[in-house]
Amino acid sequence: MGLVDKAIAWGGRNSPWIIHFNAGACNGCDIEVVDALTPRFDLERLGILQQGSPRHADVLVVTGAVTLQTRERLKEIYDQMSTPKFVVAVGTCACSGGIFDGCYCVTGGVDAVIPVDAYIPGCAVRPEAIIHAVDALLKAKLPKAAGRLKKDKKAKPDRKEDAAHDGAGNDQ
Amino acid sequence: MTEQETINRLNAQFPFARAVSPRRMRVFTDFMPPRQFEAVLRFARDELGYGKGEHIVGTDEGEDLGFSYIVSNGETLLVIREKVPKADPRVRSQYALYPSLLMHERELVDLFGADMRELPPGPSYPLPDGWPKGEYPLRKEWNPAYFNKNTMRYEPPEGGGEAKT
Amino acid sequence: MSERDGKFVLPIGPQHPSLKEPCSFKITLDGEVVEKAVVEIGYNHRGLEKACESRTFVQDLYIIERVCGICSHAHTSAFCRCVEEMCGLLVPRRAEYIRGIVGELERLHSHLLWLGVAAHEIGFDTLFMYTWRDRERVLDMLAAIGGNRINYGVNTFGGVRRDLEPELIAEIGRVMDALEEKLKYYFELALVEPALIGRLSGIGILRPEDVRRFSAVGPVARAAGIMDDTRIIEPYGVFREIAVNGVTDDHCDVYGRTIVRVKEMLESVRLIRVMLRELPDGPISVKAPRRVPAGEILIRVEAPRGEDIHYVRSTGGDMPDRVRVRAPTEANWHGMSYMLEGFHLADVPIIIAAIDPCYSCTDRAVRLTDAGGSSLHAWEELRRLGIERYQSLGIDPSGIRLREFPRG
Numbered sequence: 224m225g226l227v228d229k230a231i232a233w234g235g236r237n238s239p240w241i242i243h244f245n246a247g248a249c250n251g252c253d254i255e256v257v258d259a260l261t262p263r264f265d266l267e268r269l270g271i272l273q274q275g276s277p278r279h280a281d282v283l284v285v286t287g288a289v290t291l292q293t294r295e296r297l298k299e300i301y302d303q304m305s306t307p308k309f310v311v312a313v314g315t316c317a318c319s320g321g322i323f324d325g326c327y328c329v330t331g332g333v334d335a336v337i338p339v340d341a342y343i344p345g346c347a348v349r350p351e352a353i354i355h356a357v358d359a360l361l362k363a364k365l366p367k368a369a370g371r372l373k374k375d376k377k378a379k380p381d382r383k384e385d386a387a388h389d390g391a392g393n394d395q
Numbered sequence: 396m397t398e399q400e401t402i403n404r405l406n407a408q409f410p411f412a413r414a415v416s417p418r419r420m421r422v423f424t425d426f427m428p429p430r431q432f433e434a435v436l437r438f439a440r441d442e443l444g445y446g447k448g449e450h451i452v453g454t455d456e457g458e459d460l461g462f463s464y465i466v467s468n469g470e471t472l473l474v475i476r477e478k479v480p481k482a483d484p485r486v487r488s489q490y491a492l493y494p495s496l497l498m499h500e501r502e503l504v505d506l507f508g509a510d511m512r513e514l515p516p517g518p519s520y521p522l523p524d525g526w527p528k529g530e531y532p533l534r535k536e537w538n539p540a541y542f543n544k545n546t547m548r549y550e551p552p553e554g555g556g557e558a559k560t
Numbered sequence: 561m562s563e564r565d566g567k568f569v570l571p572i573g574p575q576h577p578s579l580k581e582p583c584s585f586k587i588t589l590d591g592e593v594v595e596k597a598v599v600e601i602g603y604n605h606r607g608l609e610k611a612c613e614s615r616t617f618v619q620d621l622y623i624i625e626r627v628c629g630i631c632s633h634a635h636t637s638a639f640c641r642c643v644e645e646m647c648g649l650l651v652p653r654r655a656e657y658i659r660g661i662v663g664e665l666e667r668l669h670s671h672l673l674w675l676g677v678a679a680h681e682i683g684f685d686t687l688f689m690y691t692w693r694d695r696e697r698v699l700d701m702l703a704a705i706g707g708n709r710i711n712y713g714v715n716t717f718g719g720v721r722r723d724l725e726p727e728l729i730a731e732i733g734r735v736m737d738a739l740e741e742k743l744k745y746y747f748e749l750a751l752v753e754p755a756l757i758g759r760l761s762g763i764g765i766l767r768p769e770d771v772r773r774f775s776a777v778g779p780v781a782r783a784a785g786i787m788d789d790t791r792i793i794e795p796y797g798v799f800r801e802i803a804v805n806g807v808t809d810d811h812c813d814v815y816g817r818t819i820v821r822v823k824e825m826l827e828s829v830r831l832i833r834v835m836l837r838e839l840p841d842g843p844i845s846v847k848a849p850r851r852v853p854a855g856e857i858l859i860r861v862e863a864p865r866g867e868d869i870h871y872v873r874s875t876g877g878d879m880p881d882r883v884r885v886r887a888p889t890e891a892n893w894h895g896m897s898y899m900l901e902g903f904h905l906a907d908v909p910i911i912i913a914a915i916d917p918c919y920s921c922t923d924r925a926v927r928l929t930d931a932g933g934s935s936l937h938a939w940e941e942l943r944r945l946g947i948e949r950y951q952s953l954g955i956d957p958s959g960i961r962l963r964e965f966p967r968g
Contacts, residue, residue, distance in 0.1 A: 261692035
């Protein structure tokens with residue numbers, strides 16, 4: 224591995240920039256992605272920054288079942304990202320099409336269009352799950368993963384009820 | 396204007412409309428051919444004060460297509476309906492009367508195959524680019540299981556296949 | 561950016577940092593001023609209405625909940641009301657109160673979300689962080705009631721699925737106290753903060769006559785002084801017993817819409833307190849039949865963004881014959897181009913945000929063509945064009961191979 228690759232991996236590991244794309248979601252997962260960036264969960268303290276341009280981003284966060292109309296746009300955005308790039312499918316719909324699978328305008332999960340590196344199921348996904356997934360993904364994918372993203376630094380929810388509701392997130 | 400007054404005035408002017416009120420603040424008319432429908436719609440807007448275009452519900456009525464225009468006077472919802480044969484679904488856009496229903500009329504064109512005359516130029520809505528011409532997903536005989544999303548073609552088996560709903 | 565007749569046509573979206581959802585705009589600019597705006601939606605069209613026709617009513621309830629993840633309770637409330645009225649079910653009073661409490665909590669979370677997004681659009685990120693922090697408390701309460709932060713699944717035909725325990729009632733009361741303090745602070749902020757007033761006043765104007773012409777609903781209509789609130793016009797459920805103090809404003813601009821939403825949140829806090837205090841005892845649901853008698857129904861409910869209309873037709877079976885949803889954003893789209901025209905490009909994001917657009921609601925079955933898309937090239941095509949250009953200059957880069965970073 225050359226010096227450049229090492230530098231890229233070091234940067235991506237310590238400060239991954241994400242871009243969010245809604246491929247046809249109900250909005251539930253989208254607001255949870257934004258939620259993960261706001262004070263209670265605060266992904267930014269882990270160096271994760273949301274970016275507007277796909278060319279600056281390391282991680283593509285896709286929510287929602289992919290509709291026929293967004294299918295080509297999703298490919299375009301993926302192509303515009305520079306390597307190394309990773310894709311996280313957020314929510315049951317992004318993983319498999321979920322409740323919308325079989326609708327005439329829905330292609331299916333994100334992996335029907337572009338390769339996916341991490342799947343986060345849930346309807347809607349909890350911000351803790353998003354943080355955990357991004358953390359796990361970068362550890363697994365980027366060489367020499369250590370640095371600041373350690374497991375013990377994972378977001379700790381600051382409320383009591385959480386323990387009771389974790390795991391019972393979606394019982395419908 | 397209450398629902399009772401609306402019914403009285405509509406039925407006095409247009410007996411074929413057969414307006415009824417199934418519950419408070421709702422008035423439904425019968426299905427009418429386009430020409431009569433237009434007269435009733437204009438009367439409701441100009442004479443009865445139903446100036447707010449709320450919504451259009453397209454329905455599949457077997458051999459016909461039904462278009463229920465929902466207008467309101469700020470309180471009561473009035474549903475005025477027209478019916479055209481599927482084989483010849485020619486209707487006129489009511490854009491001049493209710494500009495806010497434009498997008499719903501475009502939906503009728505895309506999803507039900509209404510042949511909407513006098514629709515202002517503009518993009519179709521809401522089906523995606525490359526949607527095959529002549530395929531109207533909200534008609535009952537159209538089964539999403541036969542739609543190939545990769546080739547964007549509707550491919551029913553021999554004999555036309557079965558309608559799903 | 562393309563030039564046409566000396567005017568710039570600026571395509572925005574469908575993926576854009578200031579839009580959280582896919583939607584594209586084609587904006588014709590004369591200098592800095594928007595001359596014409598064409599809204600292009602439909603990226604979110606999934607085909608829900610067709611899907612509803614081939615599933616049972618109970619299954620449809622879960623699809624309807626996912627029309628929109630922000631106002632999911634409003635959609636299920638409308639759909640449940642449709643089925644309950646067709647079946648002639650009498651929903652227990654306690655269930656109506658719980659529906660009302662969840663509905664107002666949802667309004668609080670939706671308006672706080674909006675206030676944050678609006679603050680973000682005008683570069684006031686501090687307020688964005690504050691409101692989203694406060695919103696977490698509301699989400700905690702929704703999660704405590706329904707078990708999920710989003711799509712709580714509280715509604716069912718004939719009542720609700722979750723009861724409120726006394727401890728939870730006390731906890732919601734404490735959260736309301738804390739929230740009210742914050743909301744009063746935001747309200748004062750909106751009244752005195754000169755940067756906020758200067759940035760929001762006088763843009764995205766929609767006067768009462770325009771509201772009528774474009775059939776706008778919800779806070780957009782109320783900010784023009786028109787009392788368009790279904791909870792008042794046609795009280796349903798708990799609002800038949802507890803009167804809502806409607807909120808209007810006469811600024812007719814984005815500032816007015818902000819004031820209306822902040823005041824509405826204070827009203828929601830009051831309503832929740834009253835509902836918690838008067839919560840009647842009794843069962844929380846009645847049994848609903850699997851088959852729904854033949855007939856049709858039109859129900860409206862006040863969602864956070866405005867009036868939500870559901871149409872359901874049944875032929876007597878366990879599946880609906882037709883389900884049609886008119887989400888409030890769909891009604892507010894028509895005035896959008898009008899609101900944008902004549903204002904500066906820099907104001908476009910906040911004017912769009914001011915109607916609190918929700919594309920997943922609007923496009924539920926739905927796309928405006930992507931005329932801007934013609935200027936977009938796929939990566940491969942761009943590469944080919946680049947190679948052709950260099951070849952024309954006498955350099956042949958086609959032998960250069962793209963270096964792939966090793967994947968997993």
